Amino acid sequence: MTTVLAPRVVARSGISRRHFTLTPPARSALLVGLVAFFVSFAWSWQPSYWGDEAASIMSAERSFSSLFGLLDNIDAVHGLYYLFLHGWIDLFGGSEISTRLPSAIAIGVAAAGTVVLARFFMGSRVAISGGLIFAVLPRVTYMGAEARSTAIATAIAVWLTVLLVHALRSGTASRRRQVTLWLGYSLLLALGMYVFLFLALLLPVHAVVVVVAARRHLLGRNVVAWLGASAFGLLLAAPIILIGTSQREQIAFIGRRPTVTVTEAAVMQWFDTIPVAIMAWSLIVVAVLVVFLRRSGLHRAGLPDRAALSIFLAWMVLPSAILLIGTQVVTPMYSLRYLSLCAPAVGVVIAVGVAALTTKWLRALAVAALVVVIVPAYVVQRGDFGKNEGSDWRQVAEVMAARAAPGDGVVFDQSVRPSRVPRLAMHVYPDAFVGLKDLTLTRSYAETGWLWDDVAPLSNVLPTVADLDRIWLLQYSGSGESRRGTDVRTLTLQGFHVADTTLLNRTRIIEMTR
Numbered sequence: 001m002t003t004v005l006a007p008r009v010v011a012r013s014g015i016s017r018r019h020f021t022l023t024p025p026a027r028s029a030l031l032v033g034l035v036a037f038f039v040s041f042a043w044s045w046q047p048s049y050w051g052d053e054a055a056s057i058m059s060a061e062r063s064f065s066s067l068f069g070l071l072d073n074i075d076a077v078h079g080l081y082y083l084f085l086h087g088w089i090d091l092f093g094g095s096e097i098s099t100r101l102p103s104a105i106a107i108g109v110a111a112a113g114t115v116v117l118a119r120f121f122m123g124s125r126v127a128i129s130g131g132l133i134f135a136v137l138p139r140v141t142y143m144g145a146e147a148r149s150t151a152i153a154t155a156i157a158v159w160l161t162v163l164l165v166h167a168l169r170s171g172t173a174s175r176r177r178q179v180t181l182w183l184g185y186s187l188l189l190a191l192g193m194y195v196f197l198f199l200a201l202l203l204p205v206h207a208v209v210v211v212v213a214a215r216r217h218l219l220g221r222n223v224v225a226w227l228g229a230s231a232f233g234l235l236l237a238a239p240i241i242l243i244g245t246s247q248r249e250q251i252a253f254i255g256r257r258p259t260v261t262v263t264e265a266a267v268m269q270w271f272d273t274i275p276v277a278i279m280a281w282s283l284i285v286v287a288v289l290v291v292f293l294r295r296s297g298l299h300r301a302g303l304p305d306r307a308a309l310s311i312f313l314a315w316m317v318l319p320s321a322i323l324l325i326g327t328q329v330v331t332p333m334y335s336l337r338y339l340s341l342c343a344p345a346v347g348v349v350i351a352v353g354v355a356a357l358t359t360k361w362l363r364a365l366a367v368a369a370l371v372v373v374i375v376p377a378y379v380v381q382r383g384d385f386g387k388n389e390g391s392d393w394r395q396v397a398e399v400m401a402a403r404a405a406p407g408d409g410v411v412f413d414q415s416v417r418p419s420r421v422p423r424l425a426m427h428v429y430p431d432a433f434v435g436l437k438d439l440t441l442t443r444s445y446a447e448t449g450w451l452w453d454d455v456a457p458l459s460n461v462l463p464t465v466a467d468l469d470r471i472w473l474l475q476y477s478g479s480g481e482s483r484r485g486t487d488v489r490t491l492t493l494q495g496f497h498v499a500d501t502t503l504l505n506r507t508r509i510i511e512m513t514r
Contacts, residue, residue, distance in 0.1 A: 028128050029115040036135030037108030040144025040151075044104060045097035047386035048394035049428040051419025053147040055451050057094055058427050060085035066446050073449040076243040080194045081149035094428075096147075096394075103151035107144035110151070111135045113158035114344040118351075120165050120213070121311070123302020126355045127348075133370070134347025137280075138272035138377040143340050145381065150340045153196030157341040160188045160199075161315075164206055164213075164226070171218040182229040189233030197244045198338045200237075201319035203230060208314040212307045259327070260334055265320065269339050270346050275373040280346070283353030283366060288313070290356035303355055312352075315345035385505045388419065392505035396422065396474065397429035399502060399509055406435025409471040411458055411487055414440075418452055422474035422507050439464045439471070458487050465494055473510040477503060488512070 022030065049057070059070060059082040067086065071079040085099065092098040111131045118127035134140060143150040167181035192199040206226065214222035234241070260268075271277040291298065291309045298305055304312075319342055323334040350370075357363045385392055404410070410433065412423035426433040427445070440461055443454035465471060473487055488498065488510065496512040503509075 025116070025119055025124060028124060029112040029119075029131070032115050032128055032131040032135070033108040033112030035132065036111030036140075036144075037104050039135050040107040040141055041101065041104035043382035044100045044145035045095070046382050046384060047096075047145070048384065048391045049096065049147075049424075050388035050391035050393075051421075051424060053099070053387070054419075054424040054428050056082065056085055056147045057089070057099060058424075058445055058451065060089055061094065062086075062446050069449045070451065074247055074451065076247055077197045077240065078149060079240075081152070085147070099147035100145050103146055103148070104144050106151035106155040107135065107140060110155040110158045110344060113155065113162055114347060117158060117162045117165065117344070118348045120162075120169075121308035122304040122352070123355075126302045126304075126351050129354060130344075130348035130351035132347075133350050133354075134344050136371070136374055136378070137270055137343055137347060138276060138374065138381070139270040139336075139340055140343050140347075141378055142272070142381055143337070146387070149195050150337055153192060153199055154341045154343065156188060156192040156195060157199055157202055158344050160185065160192055160202065161206065161209065163188060164209055167225070167229075168210060168214045168222050171214075171222070178225070182225050183232075185226075186229045186233040186236065189230065190236035193233075193237040194240050196341070197240060198319075199341065200234075200241075201322055201338075202315075202341065204318045204322070205311075205315045206230070208318075209311050212311050260324075260336070262324070265324070265334075265336070269320065269336050270343055272377045273373070276370075276377060279366075279370050279373050280350055283350045283370070284346075285353070286356050287349050287353035291352065301355060303352060309349070309352060312345040312348045316342050316349065390505045391420075392507050393422070393425035394429060395504050396425045396507050396509065397432035399504070400436075400472065401432035403511070404433075404436055404472055405470070407437070407468075408435075409437045409439045409465060409468045411439050411471060411473050412455075413473070413475040413487075414455055416476045416478065420476055420478075420506075421452070422476055423453065423455070425474070425507075436472070437464070437468070458490050462490075462494060465491065465496075470499075470511065470513045471496060473508075473512060475508045475510065477506045477508050 055075070056078075059067060059075065059078070062070065064086075067079075067082060071082075075082070084102075088102060089099065092101075111134055114134050115127050115131035118130045140154075143154070163181065163185050167178070167185055170178055170181055173181075189199075192202075210223055210226045211219070266281065267274055267277040271280050287309065291303060292306055320339050323338060327334040354363050354366050354370075357366055380386055384395065400410075410426075412421060412426075414421060414423070426438070440455045440458055441453055442456050445451065445453045448454055471491060473491075475487075491512050495514050497514075498510055499513045500511040501508060502511075
């Protein structure tokens with residue numbers, strides 16, 4: 001019996017090995033994905049949390065009934081991410097390293113997908129370079145170390161485009177396989193919009209992909225198939241589209257900000273600093289000039305043809321143009337973070353620019369220069385105050401843990417915009433505030449249908465200070481002097497005086513005693 005079964009076992013084992021062996025392109029994509037993951041993950045735990053991350057964590061830590069009550073009023077467009085983060089925090093805790101880890105993983109997945117996608121249109125070296133350049137862009141390393149949904153949405157955007165190209169090129173496959181691919185496109189499109197509603201900005205880009213990537217003799221059929229799959233995906237996403245539209249006031253803050261100029265967008269949208277922007281745009285211009293003006297040799301150099309490069313240029317330009325024009329014509333809607341999903345195309349076009357340079361030494365010099373200008377931005381991002389222009393809440397928590405005692409009172413400055421209110425330090429670093437009396441709190445955020453706590457002015461709750469000997473004021477240093485002094489004057493009239501003041505990066509901690 002053994003001699004009969006042994007050949008079968010060996011045969012099955014051989015099939016299994018062949019089945020799980022990665023092809024060289026797959027290995028390259030996997031390696032690029034791992035590099036991208038480590039670049040985003042490295043020191044991601046170092047910067048303090050900031051306001052948007054506080055919204056993620058506070059929402060995720062609610063009970064399900066409280067969370068669904070919140071989503072009924074606001075932030076429904078982030079609901080799926082909050083639900084995911086709720087389970088993630090239950091498993092791995094709410095530290096910076098834990099809550100930012102999913103974004104780093106997503107960047108790795110997006111970088112691998114970028115290599116796979118670019119490989120459809122250009123040589124493997126250029127495709128690999130595109131994935132690596134994407135991984136080190138300042139916008140990518142920022143969102144790869146942030147407890148928000150942007151990185152996950154970017155990964156979905158990349159693989160949705162990969163799936164689209166694969167579906168377009170499967171014209172000779174069986175009908176069942178084609179239906180499966182287009183159905184997968186619909187489902188992934190819907191999922192992407194539940195994660196990030198502005199993923200719909202990819203649809204005009206995908207229209208360009210359909211025209212360029214579809215086989216000419218199947219163009220009409222592919223256009224119909226894509227329109228049907230897109231319509232079905234939008235139908236599946238209709239609930240979040242309707243809810244998001246009804247809650248559009250939540251992005252009203254964009255209208256209160258200064259209008260972003262095209263020049264500012266050219267720098268800040270993906271590159272963060274002027275030196276990075278100059279280097280990146282120079283290589284983008286090289287890519288366009290060489291591919292569109294050169295008549296031969298593109299294939300030998302691994303470069304895409306004009307039509308293929310047009311796909312990635314459209315991915316860079318169309319979503320940005322839609323938001324910029326929409327802001328001017330309809331309502332304020334442009335935000336730098338919304339265009340993060342275009343970063344994969346940016347990485348690929350820059351890689352084409354590098355590959356288009358005439359000599360090996362020029363290419364090496366361009367890559368070295370790009371790394372040199374990116375490193376300072378990366379170092380700043382990974383510093384203690386790398387988020388939101390200097391959030392310092394972890395440092396605030398460290399001071400309070402060292403100096404405050406149970407039974408002390410604490411009052412938070414409420415005069416700044418919600419994402420910078422020092423009160424949020426207590427929610428993202430709660431251990432440092434255990435035992436302190438929150439004097440102005442009227443209702444916890446978990447008991448409201450809103451993101452934040454309900455609070456009262458200090459002057460309305462003066463009886464709560466009667467039996468206290470020490471109160472801590474946490475103030476945003478960017479508040480006006482008159483605003484900062486209001487609570488100090490109020491407590492001075494109650495018999496307190498300023499015993500000590502500590503100024504951190506942007507938070508002032510005032511110790512007041514009787």
